[in-house]
Amino acid sequence: MPCGSGLPDTVEVLLPEPATVPGGDLPVRHVLPELREALDGNGRAVLVAPPGSGKTTLVPLALADHLDGRVIVAEPRRVAVRAAARRMAALSGTRLGEEIGYTVRGDRKTSARTRVEVVTTGVLVQRLHRDPELPGVAAIVVDECHERHLDTDLALGFAVDVRANLRDDLRLLATSATARAEKLASFMGTATPIVTATASPHPITTVWAPPARPVSPPHGLWVDPKLLDHVAATVHKALAEREGDVLVFLPGAGEIDKVAARLSTVPDVDVLTLHGRQDSRQQDAALQPGARRRVVLASAVAESSLTVPGVRVVVDAGLSREPRVDHARGLPSLVTVRVSRDSATQRAGRAAREAPGTVYRCWPEFEHDRLPAYPRPEIATADLTAFILHLARWGGEVPLLDRPADSATETAMSTLRTLGAVDGTGTITQRGEALAAIGTHPRLARALLDGADSIGARQSCEVVALLSADTSPSTDDLAAELRALRQRRDRAWQTETRRLESSLPKRLADATRPAAPRSADQAAALIVGLAFPERLARRTTPDGRVYLMTGGTQAELAPGSRVSGVEWLAIASADRQPGRAAARVRLAAPCDPETALAAAAPLLTETRDIAWRDGDVRAHRRESLGAITLVERPLTPKPDEASAALRDGLRAEGLNLLRPSREAETLRSRLAFCRHVFGDPWPDVDDAALLLRLDDWLGPELAKARRRADLERADVASALRRLLPWEQAAALDRVAPSRVTVPSGSKLAVDYTDPTAPKLAGKLQEFFGWTTTPTIADGRAKLVVHLLSPAGRPAAVTGDLESFWRTGYPQVRAELRGRYPKHPWPEDPTTAEATSRVKRR
Numbered sequence: 004m005p006c007g008s009g010l011p012d013t014v015e016v017l018l019p020e021p022a023t024v025p026g027g028d029l030p031v032r033h034v035l036p037e038l039r040e041a042l043d044g045n046g047r048a049v050l051v052a053p054p055g056s057g058k059t060t061l062v063p064l065a066l067a068d069h070l071d072g073r074v075i076v077a078e079p080r081r082v083a084v085r086a087a088a089r090r091m092a093a094l095s096g097t098r099l100g101e102e103i104g105y106t107v108r109g110d111r112k113t114s115a116r117t118r119v120e121v122v123t124t125g126v127l128v129q130r131l132h133r134d135p136e137l138p139g140v141a142a143i144v145v146d147e148c149h150e151r152h153l154d155t156d157l158a159l160g161f162a163v164d165v166r167a168n169l170r171d172d173l174r175l176l177a178t179s180a181t182a183r184a185e186k187l188a189s190f191m192g193t194a195t196p197i198v199t200a201t202a203s204p205h206p207i208t209t210v211w212a213p214p215a216r217p218v219s220p221p222h223g224l225w226v227d228p229k230l231l232d233h234v235a236a237t238v239h240k241a242l243a244e245r246e247g248d249v250l251v252f253l254p255g256a257g258e259i260d261k262v263a264a265r266l267s268t269v270p271d272v273d274v275l276t277l278h279g280r281q282d283s284r285q286q287d288a289a290l291q292p293g294a295r296r297r298v299v300l301a302s303a304v305a306e307s308s309l310t311v312p313g314v315r316v317v318v319d320a321g322l323s324r325e326p327r328v329d330h331a332r333g334l335p336s337l338v339t340v341r342v343s344r345d346s347a348t349q350r351a352g353r354a355a356r357e358a359p360g361t362v363y364r365c366w367p368e369f370e371h372d373r374l375p376a377y378p379r380p381e382i383a384t385a386d387l388t389a390f391i392l393h394l395a396r397w398g399g400e401v402p403l404l405d406r407p408a409d410s411a412t413e414t415a416m417s418t419l420r421t422l423g424a425v426d427g428t429g430t431i432t433q434r435g436e437a438l439a440a441i442g443t444h445p446r447l448a449r450a451l452l453d454g455a456d457s458i459g460a461r462q463s464c465e466v467v468a469l470l471s472a473d474t475s476p477s478t479d480d481l482a483a484e485l486r487a488l489r490q491r492r493d494r495a496w497q498t499e500t501r502r503l504e505s506s507l508p509k510r511l512a513d514a515t516r517p518a519a520p521r522s523a524d525q526a527a528a529l530i531v532g533l534a535f536p537e538r539l540a541r542r543t544t545p546d547g548r549v550y551l552m553t554g555g556t557q558a559e560l561a562p563g564s565r566v567s568g569v570e571w572l573a574i575a576s577a578d579r580q581p582g583r584a585a586a587r588v589r590l591a592a593p594c595d596p597e598t599a600l601a602a603a604a605p606l607l608t609e610t611r612d613i614a615w616r617d618g619d620v621r622a623h624r625r626e627s628l629g630a631i632t633l634v635e636r637p638l639t640p641k642p643d644e645a646s647a648a649l650r651d652g653l654r655a656e657g658l659n660l661l662r663p664s665r666e667a668e669t670l671r672s673r674l675a676f677c678r679h680v681f682g683d684p685w686p687d688v689d690d691a692a693l694l695l696r697l698d699d700w701l702g703p704e705l706a707k708a709r710r711r712a713d714l715e716r717a718d719v720a721s722a723l724r725r726l727l728p729w730e731q732a733a734a735l736d737r738v739a740p741s742r743v744t745v746p747s748g749s750k751l752a753v754d755y756t757d758p759t760a761p762k763l764a765g766k767l768q769e770f771f772g773w774t775t776t777p778t779i780a781d782g783r784a785k786l787v788v789h790l791l792s793p794a795g796r797p798a799a800v801t802g803d804l805e806s807f808w809r810t811g812y813p814q815v816r817a818e819l820r821g822r823y824p825k826h827p828w829p830e831d832p833t834t835a836e837a838t839s840r841v842k843r844r
């Protein structure tokens with residue numbers, strides 16, 4: 004591929020004549036001179052170009068023809084990498100792997116002659132780690148920056164840092180299919196030019212095709228089947244009304260399979276699928292022209308960076324999937340959301356890449372402006388463990404388009420510290436370097452390194468290759484899936500296994516045989532347990548479908564699960580959808596207790612559990628694996644442990660646990676009365692106050708007690724007296740006497756149940772001669788006198804005895820003297836002799 008000095012001439016060397024190239028007059032061709040000038044003058048630029056404008060294929064070819072050195076093009080998805088490289092090789096008339104090549108994880112087609120290399124953003128990040136100066140590289144093109152994948156943000160941030168500090172000669176181009184470029188340009192550096200290709204290659208007709216019947220909004224991973232019915236019906240409509248192949252956008256692989264089943268009977272049409280969980284052969288098949296008309300059911304992988312040939316119609320379901328992380332439980336999940344307006348524009352553009360096209364949008368036009376303008380960047384929603392490890396490995400302050408939330412960063416840092424990947428200051432450790440070099444999630448890298456010693460390098464790599472794949476397992480039984488992959492010799496899985504083996508340190512790579520042979524179940528369970536120790540789970544229900552994970556979250560198996568009923572599970576994949584308490588298990592391996600203990604040894608604890616439960620002190624020695632109790636044995640609590648549990652019991656169930664005597668109840672009432680009349684320093688003895696001061700009055704009894712029965716025998720009266728200062732203790736009987744002597748000579752009990760109105764009850768005849776109401780509390784409180792009949796029934800209640808004798812007694816005397824003739828009923832009770840007896844004969 005010769006290098007020339009003039010861009011227009013050199014472009015023609017690379018590209019066939021426009022008449023022989025589909026879409027030869029693409030909009031980007033008209034801004035190539037401006038783009039070259041921007042990069043030559045500033046070294047960096049932002050290119051904004053609509054879908055299908057040629058930014059992914061024509062620009063790298065033009066740059067390669069203009070510059071000395073290799074041009075690296077970074078794409079967010081592997082399917083886009085292969086498609087872009089294949090397209091550029093066709094445009095340049097060369098064989099793939101020669102002047103135009105590509106590299107994805109586990110698959111590479113390049114040579115010494117390669118001038119344009121298309122890579123995933125993840126590959127570029129690893130390459131920058133290994134050698135940030137990138138010798139021999141003249142330019143980096145970071146494509147589809149608007150999609151805001153984590154690796155895209157990292158690759159762009161690292162490249163900006165390299166250009167600013169190591170390679171000021173490195174050309175850096177960020178491309179975007181949206182007009183939201185000012186932030187991108189500002190991030191890349193002061194005065195970064197923005198080059199815009201505004202023309203659309205072909206016109207697009209929009210057909211608004213909302214469902215005729217109401218459709219429920221998505222919830223978690225659930226999508227209303229009525230919407231899928233409508234999408235299938237819209238595809239039928241599009242096939243009848245328009246020409247060309249149809250590209251259908253659905254949120255995920257599950258919906259793709261369901262709509263494919265609904266379209267299986269369409270005559271003379273091939274129904275294909277395209278999503279990230281397929282292997283490369285299945286993905287590439289959807290990107291090749293067909294002999295018959297085609298319907299391609301795709302996820303977001305088809306939104307940008309690639310052309311699905313023959314497509315003239317797009318049917319958009321209007322939904323997308325976003326990652327979420329439940330930081331409290333460490334569980335990732337996907338949620339279904341409404342598509343953004345920006346993504347809807349990207350999807351519509353797929354219909355007009357090669358000719359005028361049509362988009363059928365399965366929502367009403369008036370709802371379109373209510374959609375979010377842009378999708379949320381992954382840095383705001385996804386698991387950041389690998390992302391933060393990359394930042395720690397890079398060192399220093401890395402420029403980023405958006406900073407992650409502090410809570411998400413700390414969660415990731417906590418995980419990395421647990422793995423030994425970073426130290427207490429967040430600096431990467433030697434182990435962290437080894438984990439990062441594996442090129443997979445840090446948790447899986449940890450499992451690979453630690454598992455190889457136990458089960459051998461090959462078995463460890465096989466399991467990790469399965470766990471790190473983007474494929475959709477055919478079962479939730481991880482061990483069964485592993486056996487199936489071995490049996491059919493799955494090519495993608497074997498390639499990833501070999502890549503992982505090559506990444507291992509020599510010591511571990513040589514450990515091909517474990518000390519003791521392990522079954523597929525044991526091997527899978529150990530690796531999963533090492534990667535996700537908080538997801539080891541034990542059965543909690545007889546039907547074998549509900550489990551408790553060591554992290555404390557419940558997990559449920561789907562009906563008909565192949566791993567249902569086993570005692571232990573190592574859960575590789577689970578998600579908790581909004582509104583559900585339990586996580587749904589997606590992939591797990593049967594496990595045994597020995598493997599669980601080996602994998603999650605740091606979670607093994609032995610505790611003394613002394614607590615108030617079920618109405619008494621319960622004391623056990625508990626051996627646990629995280630939240631899972633393994634063994635529980637009774638023990639005799641220490642005195643302080645029992646006292647603490649009894650305090651908790653009193654606070655939880657109240658002072659009625661004490662069963663106070665009548666004397667104690669009376670004393671408490673008397674103290675409450677004194678508190679009401681005098682205030683401080685008389686103690687507050689209501690329940691709340693006593694519970695707050697348990698140690699001040701009940702401390703000695705608690706110190707001796709071991710269980711509830713001991714509390715029930717406690718001397719509460721003596722305990723309450725501990726609350727009295729000595730002066731009040733000496734004055735208690737005077738100001739709040741327990742009994743009062745009445746004129747008959749009887750000592751009657753004072754009832755202090757109501758501290759605002761203490762009462763004195765006795766037979767009426769015993770109060771003869773008292774002309775004034777009796778008082779207590781040094782005269783501050785009058786007693787309410789309850790005058791009883793000879794039978795002990797209330798005859799009158801008064802707080803003014805003098806008035807009662809004058810006005811109330813005559814009526815009482817008239818009513819009762821005939822009924823109780825043996826008792827005295829004098830006309831003047833104030834002068835009569837008080838008595839507790841009947842008349843003398």
